[in-house]
Amino acid sequence: MNEGRFALQAMTPEDLAAAVPPMTVAEARKIVAAVHREDPTDGPLGGVRRIVLAAMRAVASTPTLEIAREEASALDPFQKVALRTADGHLIETVRIPLERAGRFSVCVSSQVGCALGCRFCATGRMGLVRNLEAWEIVEQVRVVRRTLPPGSRVHGVVFQGMGEPMANLDRVLQAIRVMSDPCALAIDARNITVTTSGLPAGIRRLAAEAKKVRLGLSISSARQATRRSLMPIAAAHSVDEVYAACVHHAEITGLSPLWAVTPLAGVNDTEEDAQALAALLQRFVVDTGRRPRLTVVPYNNIGGDDPYLRQSPAEESRFRDRLAVLGTPPKKRYSGGSDIQAACGQLAGREQ
Numbered sequence: 252m253n254e255g256r257f258a259l260q261a262m263t264p265e266d267l268a269a270a271v272p273p274m275t276v277a278e279a280r281k282i283v284a285a286v287h288r289e290d291p292t293d294g295p296l297g298g299v300r301r302i303v304l305a306a307m308r309a310v311a312s313t314p315t316l317e318i319a320r321e322e323a324s325a326l327d328p329f330q331k332v333a334l335r336t337a338d339g340h341l342i343e344t345v346r347i348p349l350e351r352a353g354r355f356s357v358c359v360s361s362q363v364g365c366a367l368g369c370r371f372c373a374t375g376r377m378g379l380v381r382n383l384e385a386w387e388i389v390e391q392v393r394v395v396r397r398t399l400p401p402g403s404r405v406h407g408v409v410f411q412g413m414g415e416p417m418a419n420l421d422r423v424l425q426a427i428r429v430m431s432d433p434c435a436l437a438i439d440a441r442n443i444t445v446t447t448s449g450l451p452a453g454i455r456r457l458a459a460e461a462k463k464v465r466l467g468l469s470i471s472s473a474r475q476a477t478r479r480s481l482m483p484i485a486a487a488h489s490v491d492e493v494y495a496a497c498v499h500h501a502e503i504t505g506l507s508p509l510w511a512v513t514p515l516a517g518v519n520d521t522e523e524d525a526q527a528l529a530a531l532l533q534r535f536v537v538d539t540g541r542r543p544r545l546t547v548v549p550y551n552n553i554g555g556d557d558p559y560l561r562q563s564p565a566e567e568s569r570f571r572d573r574l575a576v577l578g579t580p581p582k583k584r585y586s587g588g589s590d591i592q593a594a595c596g597q598l599a600g601r602e603q
């Protein structure tokens with residue numbers, strides 16, 4: 252990024268007009284639309300005064316992220332991309348084909364590394380290197396959009412890549428404002444999901460400031476001791492505290508959350524875990540009138556001295572069946588791209 256200049260792709264029209272004083276919001280809308288159509292912004296632009304363009308070019312630029320590595324599925328249009336930041340770090344972005352042809356979701360990273368250190372996560376082993384800037388989050392979607400076949404579009408975004416989005420929430424919220432702005436990426440905010448490992452203050456702030464955005468919770472286990480053994484953050488924020496924040500989110504937004512559990516063979520997939528998860532989910536239905544969408548996400552080994560094992564197919568179907576019998580059938584998760592579905596953080600890790 253050009254030193255001292257702000258990144259245009261992280262600005263809404265209102266932000267841009269405020270940052271470049273002679274500019275009107277109407278002019279800013281034309282500039283933001285041109286930036287996100289990827290039209291050149293170094294020449295004249297209809298409806299924008301020359302003096303305004305000159306003032307903007309003195310203080311703004313449109314940086315990008317370099318594609319360091321791509322892994323495309325041979326089975327479907329699923330694709331993982333490792334992107335290099337200007338200061339040499341690698342982050343991961345995933346292009347996920349949706350059921351309806353021509354529609355894609357983008358899984359974005361919000362941090363380089365992560366401080367939360369979940370025991371089953373490759374990114375957690377890196378520790379936190381730094382937060383991503385809002386433009387670096389938006390740019391991941393733009394990079395993926397450039398790879399789409401003609402006639403396709405980005406339908407949704409999920410914050411489920413590297414990093415804990417609630418730990419970088421100022422920039423995540425700014426990125427969401429830009430993604431959902433009709434002049435910018437024009438992605439319906441209802442198709443954006445922010446997934447957390449359980450930071451209650453962030454969940455409450457998301458409810459207050461992004462009411463259309465869906466909440467995802469990586470729950471691991473509804474049993475405090477088990478969750479704590481897998482996710483150090485659970486020592487600071489108990490299952491009950493995270494649950495209360497999720498209830499608050501549903502009450503404020505009227506949205507059902509997504510709850511994801513990644514079963515680790517013999518660790519968080521026991522009968523007690525299934526019962527506790529089903530009970531918590533049913534309590535949520537009673538407390539809010541909304542049913543969380545429960546997904547079971549198969550574990551991908553993180554290599555090295557990974558102490559955990561993926562469930563066998565028989566164990567996985569037993570766990571799913573048990574949840575179904577308990578009245579909380581998990582949804583089937585998108586299962587394409589299975590030939591390249593390494594754990595989050597591994598593609599970037601391999602490329603470092």
Ligand code: SF4
Nearest residue numbers: 365368369372375414
């Ligand atoms: S699972 Fe998410 S919150 Fe936990 S260490 Fe990995 S990136 Fe961080």
